[in-house]
Amino acid sequence: MLADPRLADPMVIDRRLTVLRVLVAAYAAVWSAVRAPALLDALDFADRRFDPVGPLAWLNSPLPDGLFVLAVVVTPVAALAMAIGWRLRLTAPVAAASFMFVTTYRNSWGQLFHTENLVALHLVVLAIALSVRGRDRRWAIDAMAVLTVGTYLVAGIAKLRISGTAWLDGDVLRHQIAFDNARKELLGDVSSPFAGWLLRQGWLLGPAAVMSMVVELLAPLALLRARFAVAWSTLALGFHIAILVFMAILFPYHLLGIALAPLLPVERLGATVAPWLRRFRLGSTTSLRTG
Amino acid sequence: MATAVVLSPLLREPASDTYPLSTYPMFASDRGADHRIATAVERLPAGTVDRLSPDLIAGTDEVILAAVTVQRSIARSEADELCAEIAARLGAGRAVEVRVETVDVVALIADDADPTAIHVEATCVG
Numbered sequence: 001m002l003a004d005p006r007l008a009d010p011m012v013i014d015r016r017l018t019v020l021r022v023l024v025a026a027y028a029a030v031w032s033a034v035r036a037p038a039l040l041d042a043l044d045f046a047d048r049r050f051d052p053v054g055p056l057a058w059l060n061s062p063l064p065d066g067l068f069v070l071a072v073v074v075t076p077v078a079a080l081a082m083a084i085g086w087r088l089r090l091t092a093p094v095a096a097a098s099f100m101f102v103t104t105y106r107n108s109w110g111q112l113f114h115t116e117n118l119v120a121l122h123l124v125v126l127a128i129a130l131s132v133r134g135r136d137r138r139w140a141i142d143a144m145a146v147l148t149v150g151t152y153l154v155a156g157i158a159k160l161r162i163s164g165t166a167w168l169d170g171d172v173l174r175h176q177i178a179f180d181n182a183r184k185e186l187l188g189d190v191s192s193p194f195a196g197w198l199l200r201q202g203w204l205l206g207p208a209a210v211m212s213m214v215v216e217l218l219a220p221l222a223l224l225r226a227r228f229a230v231a232w233s234t235l236a237l238g239f240h241i242a243i244l245v246f247m248a249i250l251f252p253y254h255l256l257g258i259a260l261a262p263l264l265p266v267e268r269l270g271a272t273v274a275p276w277l278r279r280f281r282l283g284s285t286t287s288l289r290t291g
Numbered sequence: 292m293a294t295a296v297v298l299s300p301l302l303r304e305p306a307s308d309t310y311p312l313s314t315y316p317m318f319a320s321d322r323g324a325d326h327r328i329a330t331a332v333e334r335l336p337a338g339t340v341d342r343l344s345p346d347l348i349a350g351t352d353e354v355i356l357a358a359v360t361v362q363r364s365i366a367r368s369e370a371d372e373l374c375a376e377i378a379a380r381l382g383a384g385r386a387v388e389v390r391v392e393t394v395d396v397v398a399l400i401a402d403d404a405d406p407t408a409i410h411v412e413a414t415c416v417g
Contacts, residue, residue, distance in 0.1 A: 143293035150297030155315035182396035189354035
């Protein structure tokens with residue numbers, strides 16, 4: 001699927017998958033540890049606010065506090081173990097399942113967040129790849145790359161389905177930027193200090209809207225050539241920087257480049273830090289095979 | 292398989308969002324410039340108000356969740372309960388106002404315009 005000639009080499013596949021495992025699992029470990037206090041806020045939410053979604057949509061009421069606390073504790077531990085390559089056939093599925101659970105539960109209180117979707121999906125792919133026997137894991141890199149570009153494509157298509165080509169004239173973007181920042185101001189949160197300036201430059205918003213749509217709708221091109229993947233990833237990174245600057249919305253998984261990593265030759269990163277990685281049994285194919 | 296999974300949200304209505312397979316509708320619709328935004332403030336003795344943080348409003352650091360919490364409480368006629376919860380977090384003797392502010396969001400952000408109307412839904416003292 002991912003047209004990268006380097007992936008014809010099984011060693012490159014193993015190395016890229018190892019680097020992806022380290023990056024994604026380490027991100028999940030840090031995120032779930034840092035966000036643990038915020039995740040645990042759910043314990044104090046009134047039951048009337050409970051509105052389960054996705055894999056937890058079948059629930060009628062909040063889960064016992066102890067179960068959620070256990071998952072919040074287990075998630076960073078399992079993800080860290082997965083990142084360092086310890087007992088992967090056990091820790092990878094546990095990390096993926098617990099991350100999916102805690103983020104779904106966090107989304108079950110009336111508001112869906114869109115920052116952890118790709119992390120959760122990438123972890124599931126890695127968990128399956130690291131759990132099943134067999135040496136050909138090329139499919140896992142392809143799947144992660146498809147998930148990345150697919151999310152952008154779906155977001156672009158949503159804009160066309162909901163607003164049509166009117167989204168491109170810049171007015172929708174103007175109103176989105178203004179609304180998001182206004183809501184932050186009225187609810188005592190930090191808004192972007194640059195939003196007011198951008199809104200006063202009306203001529204910029206049309207091209208910005210077109211550029212946003214280009215990044216989203218042309219995302220699948222990144223699968224066709226390695227060079228396209230690099231070019232599109234650069235645009236996607238710029239897109240998220242703009243969202244941060246003008247809307248004060250942080251997509252850390254994307255801004256750190258981890259969401260884009262399946263498309264890129266990140267195995268070179270593994271070679272660069274190989275001495276350090278070897279200390280944690282991360283650089284070799286052995287760690288992937290034995291788990 | 293991954294293609295089918297990630298594109299499956301396209302089979303749903305865009306507004307039918309869920310997790311983790313989102314339709315990503317959040318920036319897709321034209322919200323317009325005029326909005327009624329539900330929030331909560333502290334009413335000070337001098338008659339002025341202080342903005343409260345998402346943590347004080349809804350016990351979370353997520354502003355969107357705080358916004359939805361106030362909005363839903365008002366829609367479900369539970370503004371008094373929410374007001375009491377906020378007052379309890381704020382401390383004894385502090386006055387809270389749950390309210391809806393009508394604003395032109397572009398004017399507010401670009402020109403620091405004031406709300407055009409404020410409708411108080413609940414008041415309480417901790």
